[in-house]
Amino acid sequence: MKEDLMEIICCPLDKHDLDLEVTERDDGEILSGQLTCTECSETFPIEDGIPNLLPPDMRDEAPA
Amino acid sequence: MGVLENKARARTFYKYLSKVYDQINPFIWDERMRDEAIAMLDLSPDDKVLDVGCGTGFATEGLLEQVDTVYGLDQSPHQLSKAFEKFGKFGDVRYHLGDAERLPFKDDSFDAVWSSGSIEYWPNPVDALAECRRLTKPGGKVLIVGPDYPNSTVFQKMADAIMLFYDEEEADRMFTEAGYEEFEHHIQQSRPGSPRAITTIAEVPE
Numbered sequence: 001m002k003e004d005l006m007e008i009i010c011c012p013l014d015k016h017d018l019d020l021e022v023t024e025r026d027d028g029e030i031l032s033g034q035l036t037c038t039e040c041s042e043t044f045p046i047e048d049g050i051p052n053l054l055p056p057d058m059r060d061e062a063p064a
Numbered sequence: 065m066g067v068l069e070n071k072a073r074a075r076t077f078y079k080y081l082s083k084v085y086d087q088i089n090p091f092i093w094d095e096r097m098r099d100e101a102i103a104m105l106d107l108s109p110d111d112k113v114l115d116v117g118c119g120t121g122f123a124t125e126g127l128l129e130q131v132d133t134v135y136g137l138d139q140s141p142h143q144l145s146k147a148f149e150k151f152g153k154f155g156d157v158r159y160h161l162g163d164a165e166r167l168p169f170k171d172d173s174f175d176a177v178w179s180s181g182s183i184e185y186w187p188n189p190v191d192a193l194a195e196c197r198r199l200t201k202p203g204g205k206v207l208i209v210g211p212d213y214p215n216s217t218v219f220q221k222m223a224d225a226i227m228l229f230y231d232e233e234e235a236d237r238m239f240t241e242a243g244y245e246e247f248e249h250h251i252q253q254s255r256p257g258s259p260r261a262i263t264t265i266a267e268v269p270e
Contacts, residue, residue: 001158002158005158008135008170008174009168009170010169010170011168012162012163012166012167029154044168048153049154050144050153050160050161051160051161051168052161053137053168054139054161054162054163055163055166058139058163
């Protein structure tokens with residue numbers, strides 16, 4: 001994902017802002033990292049460059 | 065209540081369906097119908113458009129003919145992986161894994177929201193429609209394509225068993241409950257006798 005996506009994404013549960021923590025970056029794309037809700041502290045992984053913003057109760061599958 | 069109106073089941077179903085999806089999808093929804101519906105949005109190249117339930121990217125492909133960037137969201141990594149093959153992972157489509165009923169976008173983020181072939185799997189379609197309204201700018205358009213309730217008994221039985229189908233009256237109820245005031249329905253059909261799509265275009269109230 002590109003960093004400017006932070007302007008429009010939010011926590012799917014309470015719609016508050018997310019904090020971004022980057023683990024791996026390549027050529028303007030964030031490949032892995034973590035998004036954390038500034039309100040409820042729920043975390044959402046960025047895996048293989050794709051933000052996984054599924055609510056935790058739908059995240060029961062291994063990532064593709 | 066159809067068996068797919070359970071998200072875990074829908075995900076398992078899609079895991080297998082994604083293998084053949086683009087082959088069977090044009091049965092009720094072909095490029096001509098898609099492009100007719102996209103034209104209703106009257107998009108400009110720099111419009112921000114979200115494709116909810118973008119799946120393998122059939123609609124995304126049509127939307128990309130009108131706008132520079134499409135934001136795609138789906139709950140299935142398997143479906144999305146097919147879209148990566150078509151558009152690349154880091155090209156003109158920005159992908160997100162997410163749930164239509166709990167969308168991970170801020171209010172008024174998009175000029176238009178599109179969703180085709182997804183509403184029939186939403187357990188609570190009114191919640192998802194209200195979410196689409198929330199993240200579309202006032203005056204922006206929300207366009208939803210779903211399966212019209214079939215006339216033939218065989219299709220009716222299949223419809224009742226596996227997914228949510230709805231007629232214009234039911235669509236009126238859902239869109240009104242989701243907070244829309246102005247909307248219209250268009251019945252689209254690939255050819256006489258084939259299952260019809262019900263396409264609703266709604267304007268987000270100021």
